[in-house]
Amino acid sequence: MEGRGARLxxxxxxxxxxxVEVRLRxxxxxxxxxxxxxDLVIQWAVILLVGFVLMLTGTVxxxxxxxxxxSLLWFFVWWWYPVFFEAGRWGATPGKKIVGLRVVQTSxxxxxFGQAVLRNFLRYADGLPFLGLGFFGIPTFxxxxxxxxxxxxxxxxxxxxxxxxxxxxxxxxxxxxPAPPPIESTAPSVALRPEEVRALAAFRDRAGLWSEGRRExxxxxxxxxxxxxxxxxxxxxxxxxHWLQDRDRR
Amino acid sequence: MKEGGFEERRREAWDDxxxxxxxVEKGKPEAGVNELPRRFRExxxxxxxxxxxxxxxxxxxxxxxxxxxxxxxLYRSRRKGAESFVRFLVADFPxxxxxxxxxxxxxxxxxxxxxxxxxxMAWVDLDWVQAILGPQGMAGLExxxxxxxxxIAHLREEFGSNFMMFGHYIQNNVSIDFRIFAGGIVAxxxxxxxxxxxxxxxxxSAGYVTYACNPESFWTFxxxxxxxxxxxxxxxxxxxxxxxxxVLKPGRMTRGKAIGxxxxxxxxxxxxxxxxxxxxxFIEGFWSAQRLPADLKYGVGIAFxxxxxxxxxxxxxGAREA
Numbered sequence: 001m002e003g004r005g006a007r008l009x010x011x012x013x014x015x016x017x018x019x020v021e022v023r024l025r026x027x028x029x030x031x032x033x034x035x036x037x038x039d040l041v042i043q044w045a046v047i048l049l050v051g052f053v054l055m056l057t058g059t060v061x062x063x064x065x066x067x068x069x070x071s072l073l074w075f076f077v078w079w080w081y082p083v084f085f086e087a088g089r090w091g092a093t094p095g096k097k098i099v100g101l102r103v104v105q106t107s108x109x110x111x112x113f114g115q116a117v118l119r120n121f122l123r124y125a126d127g128l129p130f131l132g133l134g135f136f137g138i139p140t141f142x143x144x145x146x147x148x149x150x151x152x153x154x155x156x157x158x159x160x161x162x163x164x165x166x167x168x169x170x171x172x173x174x175x176x177x178p179a180p181p182p183i184e185s186t187a188p189s190v191a192l193r194p195e196e197v198r199a200l201a202a203f204r205d206r207a208g209l210w211s212e213g214r215r216e217x218x219x220x221x222x223x224x225x226x227x228x229x230x231x232x233x234x235x236x237x238x239x240x241x242h243w244l245q246d247r248d249r250r
Numbered sequence: 251m252k253e254g255g256f257e258e259r260r261r262e263a264w265d266d267x268x269x270x271x272x273x274v275e276k277g278k279p280e281a282g283v284n285e286l287p288r289r290f291r292e293x294x295x296x297x298x299x300x301x302x303x304x305x306x307x308x309x310x311x312x313x314x315x316x317x318x319x320x321x322x323x324l325y326r327s328r329r330k331g332a333e334s335f336v337r338f339l340v341a342d343f344p345x346x347x348x349x350x351x352x353x354x355x356x357x358x359x360x361x362x363x364x365x366x367x368x369x370x371m372a373w374v375d376l377d378w379v380q381a382i383l384g385p386q387g388m389a390g391l392e393x394x395x396x397x398x399x400x401x402i403a404h405l406r407e408e409f410g411s412n413f414m415m416f417g418h419y420i421q422n423n424v425s426i427d428f429r430i431f432a433g434g435i436v437a438x439x440x441x442x443x444x445x446x447x448x449x450x451x452x453x454x455s456a457g458y459v460t461y462a463c464n465p466e467s468f469w470t471f472x473x474x475x476x477x478x479x480x481x482x483x484x485x486x487x488x489x490x491x492x493x494x495x496x497v498l499k500p501g502r503m504t505r506g507k508a509i510g511x512x513x514x515x516x517x518x519x520x521x522x523x524x525x526x527x528x529x530x531x532f533i534e535g536f537w538s539a540q541r542l543p544a545d546l547k548y549g550v551g552i553a554f555x556x557x558x559x560x561x562x563x564x565x566x567x568g569a570r571e572a
Contacts, residue, residue: 022318068416125433
């Protein structure tokens with residue numbers, strides 16, 4: 001895949017052990033940032049709420065036990081909350097779940113406990129540089145953003161180390177609009193490569209979504225293949241797609 | 251076969267499969283889930299066929315989604331039981347530390363050299379120690395270890411305060427281990443910083459207390475948990491350095507791949523280090539401040555150090571990595 005050159009979409013093709021290729025849609029920094037913000041809100045809410053309850057019981061029971069409990073609460077919510085949820089059956093923290101994201105291995109299968117530990121403990125490093133002093137202070141997540149933008153599969157440092165990617169949990173199906181019925185069926189003038197055939201098929205599938213002008217604009221890019229431009233080019237391309245898709249395959 | 255015919259013939263199987271997957275996802279498996287693996291493989295071949303023949307995007311999209319949902323269920327990693335935990339404890343963890351013996355000594359040096367340097371400084375030139383601790387740090391140390399006998403035990407007299415300190419040590423010390431580890435990915439800088447910083451701070455405190463306060467109350471307090479906590483910290487440092495070296499010296503792999511491979515090696519180290527620091531917190535919370543004879547506490551402390559040496563040198567030998 002690496003050598004195939006730049007791709008415009010964020011679909012990640014992964015070959016499963018069953019020998020079939022599935023496509024996962026990798027999530028970008030904006031949505032992941034939103035999920036992170038949601039998680040932070042949830043974590044703070046849990047700490048404040050449970051901490052408040054512990055303080056109350058502490059005043060009733062007396063003694064310092066509740067202070068120790070609050071320290072433990074802080075520790076578990078801060079470091080283990082994401083590990084617990086991502087290694088569990090959701091495969092996502094509550095924030096990611098709400099936004100509709102999921103963490104998977106680069107092979108596409110659900111992540112293991114060890115991977116959840118790695119990617120979440122390294123979140124500390126992803127939070128660098130900190131506002132304030134060196135390794136202390138408020139995290140800006142500059143490192144995370146930089147590596148997410150720089151890697152092909154939007155991986156932050158923790159993802160690189162744990163070999164995970166964050167993907168959309170459910171791929172949104174494209175709205176189905178019936179394409180204009182094909183009028184004729186023509187064989188392409190030259191032999192086409194598989195990607196080109198796929199592009200033609202996609203053109204036919206999506207033609208119903210576009211206005212007439214847009215169809216012509218796109219079809220004009222394939223002028224060399226269709227040999228004509230404007231409405232004539234569109235119908236030539238449609239005819240070829242029809243021939244390619246519906247020819248009898250024995 | 252034409253596209254329409256293919257879809258018509260297979261649609262029922264796809265719908266059945268989807269119903270089964272949905273039932274398992276909800277946690278209420280219907281009858282016939284045993285067939286799910288077979289149906290999954292059938293679906294895979296349908297998807298391969300459909301995408302090879304370049305059928306409609308919508309149909310391929312639906313099959314793609316169905317395959318992913320099934321894959322997610324069938325390939326969920328099984329929870330490992332007590333057996334693998336015991337194996338980690340008696341074999342994998344000490345073996346992992348031994349494999350990284352060079353980094354272990356390097357990280358030990360990064361902690362212990364500043365530690366002993368600062369301890370010595372307490373006698374040579376106290377200004378250095380004062381500069382590191384600051385007036386507040388010194389006042390705090392004097393309040394805890396300044397008196398004639400064990401003041402820590404007095405401070406712990408209130409009900410539940412042992413548990414309070416236990417919680418505090420878990421939160422504070424294990425978090426330090428995790429930061430030492432995570433800081434390593436920044437080309438080792440974070441790991442080096444935290445190890446040297448802790449060496450300086452702990453060495454300065456130890457030196458100051460030994461010089462200016464009541465040394466016995468300090469050393470009897472730290473004797474019990476010192477081995478767990480300090481070795482744990484050094485091992486967290488090893489894990490961090492392993493990651494950082496992958497960034498600095500990826501060898502023949504790309505940096506991204508090298509980081510992934512190094513992280514796999516460092517995972518047992520950081521988990522083991524965290525476990526050791528948790529044990530240290532137990533000891534520090536419930537044992538170290540007990541009012542007991544000093545000789546007993548020193549004896550226990552030394553015994554733990556000897557046990558650690560034996561543990562890391564002897565356990566897990568012969569069990570080669572599969």
